[in-house]
Amino acid sequence: MIIFRYLAKEVLISMAAVTLVLLLIIMSGRFISYLSIAAAGEIPMEAVFYYLLFRMPGFLELILPLGLFLGILLAYGRLYLESEMVVLQATGMSQRRLTVYTLGPAVFTALLVSLMSLYLSPVGANQTEIMLQQQRNIGEFDVITEGRFQTMPRGNRVTYIENLDSLSGTMSGVFISEKIKLENREQAVMVVAENGRSYTNPETGIRYLVLDNGYRYEGNPGEADYRQIRFQEYGIRLPDQQPIQQVNELYSLPTTALIDGSAAERAQLHWRLSLPMLTLIVALLAVPLSKTNPRQGRYAKLIPSILLYMAYLMLLTNVRKYIESDGGKVILLWLVHLLFFALAMGLLYVDGSWKKLLGRRRADHAA
Numbered sequence: 001m002i003i004f005r006y007l008a009k010e011v012l013i014s015m016a017a018v019t020l021v022l023l024l025i026i027m028s029g030r031f032i033s034y035l036s037i038a039a040a041g042e043i044p045m046e047a048v049f050y051y052l053l054f055r056m057p058g059f060l061e062l063i064l065p066l067g068l069f070l071g072i073l074l075a076y077g078r079l080y081l082e083s084e085m086v087v088l089q090a091t092g093m094s095q096r097r098l099t100v101y102t103l104g105p106a107v108f109t110a111l112l113v114s115l116m117s118l119y120l121s122p123v124g125a126n127q128t129e130i131m132l133q134q135q136r137n138i139g140e141f142d143v144i145t146e147g148r149f150q151t152m153p154r155g156n157r158v159t160y161i162e163n164l165d166s167l168s169g170t171m172s173g174v175f176i177s178e179k180i181k182l183e184n185r186e187q188a189v190m191v192v193a194e195n196g197r198s199y200t201n202p203e204t205g206i207r208y209l210v211l212d213n214g215y216r217y218e219g220n221p222g223e224a225d226y227r228q229i230r231f232q233e234y235g236i237r238l239p240d241q242q243p244i245q246q247v248n249e250l251y252s253l254p255t256t257a258l259i260d261g262s263a264a265e266r267a268q269l270h271w272r273l274s275l276p277m278l279t280l281i282v283a284l285l286a287v288p289l290s291k292t293n294p295r296q297g298r299y300a301k302l303i304p305s306i307l308l309y310m311a312y313l314m315l316l317t318n319v320r321k322y323i324e325s326d327g328g329k330v331i332l333l334w335l336v337h338l339l340f341f342a343l344a345m346g347l348l349y350v351d352g353s354w355k356k357l358l359g360r361r362r363a364d365h366a367a
Contacts, residue, residue, distance in 0.1 A: 003088065004101045010079070011105045015064075015071030022063045027052060047131060054128045057120035058251070061113055061275055068109045069282040069309055072102060073302060076290035099287050099348060106283035110276040117272040118255045125252035161196075171196040174211055176236070190217045191234065199235070207238040267323035270330045274316060277337050282309060284344035312340050 034048045079085040085093075146164040151157070162173025174196040179186045193214025200207050211234045219226025250258075250268045258269035289305045319332050 003093065004104060007075075007098075007101050008105045010075040011068075011071050011102070012108075013071075014075040015067045015105070015109070018070045018074070019060075019063050019067030022067065023056075023059060026059050026063070027056070030055065050131065051128060054124035054131075057116045057124045061116035061121050064109055064113050064116070065275065065279040065282055066309065068106060068279060069286050069305070070302075072283060072286035073290045073305055076287070077292045077301075080290070080292040095287075095348060099284065102283055102287050103280070106280055109283075110279040113279050114276045117275045121272075122252055122254055125249065129249060129252055168197075174214070186220075187218060188220050191215070191236070192217075193234065198238075208235040209238060210235050264324040266330050267320050267333075270323075270333050271316075271320050274333055274337065278312070278316070281337060281341050281344060282312070285309075285340065285347065288344075288347035288350075312336075 031048070031052060034051055038045050038048055076085065079088075088098075146161045149158055149160050157176055157178040159177075160173075160175040161171045164171050172195050174191070174193045176191040178189055180189055181187075191211065191214060193211035195212045197210050198207065199210045212232065214231060214234065216229040216231065216234065217226060218229075250264055253265070253268070255269065255272060258265045258272075261269070285308065286305070289301055289308075292301060315336050316333065319336055323330055323332065
């Protein structure tokens, strides 16, 4: 048990480090993407953290198998490089026992991946879609930022607010530019007002942006045909709120809802079940691939091993897309797992047979 705890500790520490680095890279890219969307006024800044939190299980279900694969390669590669594995083999550590010990952290990681793929990832994706629908119902001027030109996602409007009182919701120095269709052609409309506020009709529930003391200009730039209107009070109707729709995206559906479904739903179900299997098989692949000659260096087999992993994942992804298009059966997905499981067993057998052959030659030479 001492050796098992030592090997498991080395693998889990390396896996945690690799997973953390990969997660930070992916989350940083998503964070920048969400920040750009928030800066454009499409989502509030406060929602960026929740979007990342809900999407994290979807990232981890793919990162954890790769983290385990690289963790085993790095941990065992260091043991081979520093001759610790040679000492363990001299004390009776066989290739079979090393593989069995490796399955300890692999099963633990596979359980985590199962939790992510079968439950947490669909729940997080569903909550993200609900938040996006709720965001579409937020008033356009509820996410406005003062001192910045912003393009509204609805209404084809460009808005500028000089000052905004967040407590009362009143605005000053309002500029709005939009294009409307008039007699089969587009016409530019610009509105400038001293003050503005939002108003909801209590009877109909219709929302308006009410502007005070300003001008409305109608006409296209460069044309003399334009109209100027001065107003004391002017109301702009805002888009009506849409009811929250049931989320029907495959990646956000509960796992139980995918049983006995369409071809795409069956492909999604077996894809979620494939990720834990992927975790176990890549752990078996990593054991023989981690064997490193001290003369070659610690990272000699790292690049070929990563290419093998990417080929495995890409083949699974392509077969999944093929099944979703109703062009094949889900058994094809498991045949891919069987292929790489056979490859792992073959590598383990060849490695073990080679060691036995070397042992016999040394014994015959000694005799």
